[in-house]
Amino acid sequence: MxxxxxxxxxxxxxxxxxxxxxxxxxxxEAGISVxxxxxxxxxxxxxMHAGVRPRPGAILAAYAARIRRLLAARDWDxxxxxxxxxxxxxxxxExxxxxxRVPMVVDYDDAWFHRYDRHPRPLVRRLLGRxxxxxxxxxxxxxxxxxxxxxxxxxAGASRVEIVPTVVDTxxxxxxxxxxxxPFTIGWIGTPANARYLDPIRPALARVCxxxxxxxxxxxxxxxALEGLPGEVRAWDGAREAADLAAMDVGLMPLPDTxxxxxxxxxxxxxxxxxxxxxxxxxxxxxxxILAEGAGLLAGPxxxxxxxxxxxxxxxxxxxxxxxxxxxxxVDHYSLxxxxxxxxxxxxxxxxxx
Numbered sequence: 001m002x003x004x005x006x007x008x009x010x011x012x013x014x015x016x017x018x019x020x021x022x023x024x025x026x027x028x029e030a031g032i033s034v035x036x037x038x039x040x041x042x043x044x045x046x047x048m049h050a051g052v053r054p055r056p057g058a059i060l061a062a063y064a065a066r067i068r069r070l071l072a073a074r075d076w077d078x079x080x081x082x083x084x085x086x087x088x089x090x091x092x093x094e095x096x097x098x099x100x101r102v103p104m105v106v107d108y109d110d111a112w113f114h115r116y117d118r119h120p121r122p123l124v125r126r127l128l129g130r131x132x133x134x135x136x137x138x139x140x141x142x143x144x145x146x147x148x149x150x151x152x153x154x155x156a157g158a159s160r161v162e163i164v165p166t167v168v169d170t171x172x173x174x175x176x177x178x179x180x181x182x183p184f185t186i187g188w189i190g191t192p193a194n195a196r197y198l199d200p201i202r203p204a205l206a207r208v209c210x211x212x213x214x215x216x217x218x219x220x221x222x223x224x225a226l227e228g229l230p231g232e233v234r235a236w237d238g239a240r241e242a243a244d245l246a247a248m249d250v251g252l253m254p255l256p257d258t259x260x261x262x263x264x265x266x267x268x269x270x271x272x273x274x275x276x277x278x279x280x281x282x283x284x285x286x287x288x289x290i291l292a293e294g295a296g297l298l299a300g301p302x303x304x305x306x307x308x309x310x311x312x313x314x315x316x317x318x319x320x321x322x323x324x325x326x327x328x329x330x331v332d333h334y335s336l337x338x339x340x341x342x343x344x345x346x347x348x349x350x351x352x353x354x
Contacts, residue, residue, distance in 0.1 A: 003027070003034045003347055004076040006066070006085060010038045011238065012045040014191070016082060018166050018267060019109050019145075026340035032347060034080070037069050039087075049192050049222075063089075070097070077351045078103045083112050084135050090127065091134040098138035103350040106135055109145035109166050111263025113152060118259060133157070140350045145265035146286045152263075160353075162346055165286075166265040168274045170335040175276035175327055176246035178320075184214035184313040187248025187277070189236070189268050192222035197254045204306040205229055212313035219244045245275035249319060250312050253281040254305070266290045273330035278322035280308045290334070295326035 007016035016038065027034055039062050044054055063086055070093055073079060081104055085093045097104060113132035119125050133156035136142050142158040144150035145166055153161045186205060188198060195218065198205070208214055209230050216231030219241075226233050234244060245251075251272030255261045262285040269290050272279045279296035281287040288298055297312075299305040312319050332338065 001032045001077050001351060003032055003078045003080050005034050005036045005080045007038045007082045009040055009045050010042045012042040015109055019107050020082060022336055023340055023343050030344045039066055073097055073102045078105060078347055081106045083108055091131050094135045094138045103140040103353060105141045105143060105346060105350045106139040107143040108149045109265045111149060111260050114260040140353050141346055148263045164339055164342055165334055166267045167334050167336050167339045168270055170274045170331045173242050173274045178249055184212045185217050185247060185249045186214055187217045188252045189219040189271060191220050195221035195225040201254050201302050201305045202228060204302040207306050208309040212310060214313060217248055245271060248277055251277050251279045255282040255284040257284045261285060270330055270334045273326035276323040276327040278312060278319055278326055293325060293329050294322055295329045
């Protein structure tokens with residue numbers, strides 16, 4: 001079986017890496033040959049994180065290369081697509097492929113439809129507001145990272161919807177006990193673009209650091225993300241990710257309660273859990289479900305964040321017990337080993353529906 005995987009980015013793109021590339025060894029073991037076609041390369045991602053405006057010529061060349069690739073789409077048994085084929089253009093390519101009866105498995109780990117249907121510019125809403133609905137309706141299978149996205153796909157007319165959470169390779173991450181004697185370390189991992197979610201709880205974090213003698217460790221945030229807080233910012237590095245998570249005592253996932261954020265899949269929570277660390281998160285979207293069975297705490301207003309973090313700072317034994325529960329939940333419900341068979345099945349079933 002031959003699959004053409006059409007991602008948005010390469011390994012530096014978290015969604016491309018975790019929703020697709022992570023599964024490649026398991027797919028190969030199952031006899032599924034996957035060819036990867038990333039629309040934009042790692043240089044683009046590095047520039048995006050550094051705030052560098054991309055060259056229009058490079059974008060046009062990337063779109064032209066993808067269109068050339070799609071002209072040979074019938075050579076493949078299944079197209080496995082991250083979100084959409086050509087961002088910011090109408091769903092013409094997906095519609096054409098559906099008419100050609102090319103099986104398409106389209107994957108979403110965010111409420112990507114809100115990028116268009118809630119865009120501040122009326123022209124974008126008018127031209128692209130229902131684009132993702134049309135992609136979902138044209139797909140053989142829509143893979144949704146959570147129920148919020150799955151419900152939208154069904155309303156859009158998707159003929160088959162599967163829910164697959166974002167997962168991590170829990171065997172590769174492993175757990176490292178927190179070393180004694182270091183300051184209480186509050187961790188966060190993400191990208192410069194979503195480090196803004198820390199701003200509403202910044203006063204609470206400053207209070208916790210002051211009262212508990214703590215510090216921050218922000219991985220993947222921009223250089224300004226630490227403003228007013230003690231600690232450090234580290235660039236994300238896949239080779240060092242396990243060590244960075246092990247350097248945290250607790251992980252954070254603050255989110256505003258907005259439509260787009262309700263569609264998130266809680267990936268950073270799953271990373272903390274796999275590393276055996278407790279989390280504190282906003283009760284938005286899937287967060288409460290992920291942190292069930294004692295895997296973490298939920299916090300709404302800033303004073304609840306301070307209360308939760310101070311309680312964890314002052315109770316190392318309780319923190320360790322919560323980390324153990326978090327690790328067990330990650331292995332059972334959010335691990336690559338638990339979900340690779342489902343991905344194999346989904347791709348095979350899509351081929352059969354050609």
